Amino acid sequence: MNKNDMGKIFRPADILVPANCDMSKWSVIACDQFSSQPGYWDDLDRYVGDAPSTLRLMLPEAYLKQRDPFAEAKTINATMRRYLDGGVFRTLPQSYVYLERTQPDGKVRRGIMVALDLEAYDYAAGSASPIRATEGTVEERLPPRVRVRRDAPLEMPHIMVLMDDKRNGVLGSLDAKKSALPPVYDFDLNCGGGHLRGWQIGGSDAAALEREMDAYTQEIRERYEGTAPAMFAIGDGNHSLAAAKNCWEEIKKAGLPPERLEGHPARFSLVELVNIHDDAIGFEPIHKVLFGTDAEAFIDAARAFWAERSRSSGAGHTLRLVAGRREERVAVNGLTIGQLIGAAEEFSQGYIAAHGGQVDYIHNDDTALEMAGRSGGAATLLPRMEKDELFPSIIRSGPFPKKSFSIGHAEDKRYYLECRRIQES
Structure with missing residues (x-):
């Protein structure tokens, strides 16, 4: 992909949103949150x-x-088809969505829903693609996700x-005109997730946004x-x-003709684009918490x-x-933050x-401390990474070690809402 194609890394899409649903029940937090707290999901x-x-379209x-x-993948895919056939969705044709997420702390995080061209993305450690992973990919975590998405x-x-x-040209241009955009949703998120508002971007407004992206x-x-x-880095959902x-x-290996591959819906992935310099964006450490281990010897071994x-x-x-x-x-x-995180993983394993x-990766300080206080529990609590370190570090040395940082606390994570078809009609 040459530099003249850069503006097409992200494109508008036929975005599906609920037509007549209780939005507070429709929209739930990402499947990889509260992974050691099944009670959250039971409630x-x-x-x-x-x-x-x-909640019925994913497996926590x-x-x-x-x-x-x-079995869960089959049930999930059947539910997706039932929702499609049952009139659950309405379509925002060839649109972007500008959104504002009011977090539990009152800060407002701004974003844009866009279709990302997967041809511009490579998660390999030595990647030179325009879009790169921020953290190392754990291969064993991919099969369940691939299994659900494949069908x-x-x-x-x-x-x-x-x-x-740094100049906030992309999101700033939308914030200034949101009052003139068609509203899409405005509701409270469940489980203390704050509030979410969204506006449709199409036509000349979409063209203006693309010029800002260029x-x-x-x-x-x-x-x-x-x-x-x-140019861009995956902040969450690697x-x-x-x-x-x-x-x-x-799909590319299946032998489809080039004209079908060019616009195939699975070539793209719907994502939320955010600015690292947004005041509401903050990096939180992901702590290493051990369960069922010899807690008595932990601190002495860690200190050594x-x-x-x-x-020196x-x-x-x-x-x-x-x-x-x-x-x-x-x-x-004498260690960079990336080296420190990698060494903490080495020690834990x-x-x-x-x-x-076993080890788990916990976002919240208080949760990590509570878990480490249980019988057989221990933890290494890591420091916060400064966000200005992120892009230069990725360019110089590739992705950070796995589970290095989180954007905000668990409750601040993106909630599922918008959908998009990924199969040919």
Whole structure:
């Protein structure tokens, strides 16, 4: 994809939204949240009941060990077809959606729903594509997602894509004109997720947005002249987008003629595009929490591990080591934030290999501390990454280690709402 095609990395789409649904029951948080708290999902299931809901179009990761993913995929795809045939949706033809998410803390995060061309995206560690992964892809997490998407008539994204738009030209242009745009939704999200409003962008407004996108990509090329810059980075939903890419590559191998591949709906993935410099965007660390392990030896082993890796010079970071009621803080010098996160994963995996147990990745400080205080629990709480480090780091050294950071707290995560057909009619 050459630079003259950059404006087409994102395109409008025939976006499906509910026609006459209870939006607070329709829209639910992403499947990879609260993965160690099935109670959250049990309560949500009772709240939704028999109402049409995106809860019925996905499998929460909290249930992966309790349910058969093959059987769940068939049920999910059947429900998608039933919703399509039953008039649950209305179509916003060839549109973008500008949205504002009021988070529980009162901050407003702005975004745009766009169709991302998967030809412009590559999650490989050495990628030089315009759109890149921010974190390493865990291959074993892909099959359940691929299995659902492969035969699914619909997609519904929780993917968030970051742009490094320091002048705020793209989203700022929409904020100024939203009062003149057709409203799409305006409602409270369930389970303390805040409030969501959306407006349709089409026609001349869509063309103006695309001109702003072209200006942004030109600015990035100039900023990182002499390199193959990352124009955009996956802020959330790395594995869901990787699954979409895998499904698209499968279709390409099927021998379809070029004209069908050019506009095939599975070539694109619906995502929310946000600006890393938005005041509501904040990176939260993802902590390493161990369950069912020897918590008594954890802190001493961790202190020895980090003493070997800390250097005498260079920037420092502070880690919190927690096991039961015991907590210590350890200073680690001379490592980048990416190296620090990678070393924390190395220690966690090595510790459970020697002492038993399992590791989970927890976003919220209080939740991690509560889990680490349980019998057989321990945790390494990591520091927050500064968001200005993200794009230069990706360009210089590729994706961060897996499960490195989160955009906001768990309750701030993107909720499923908009859908799009991904099968040929």
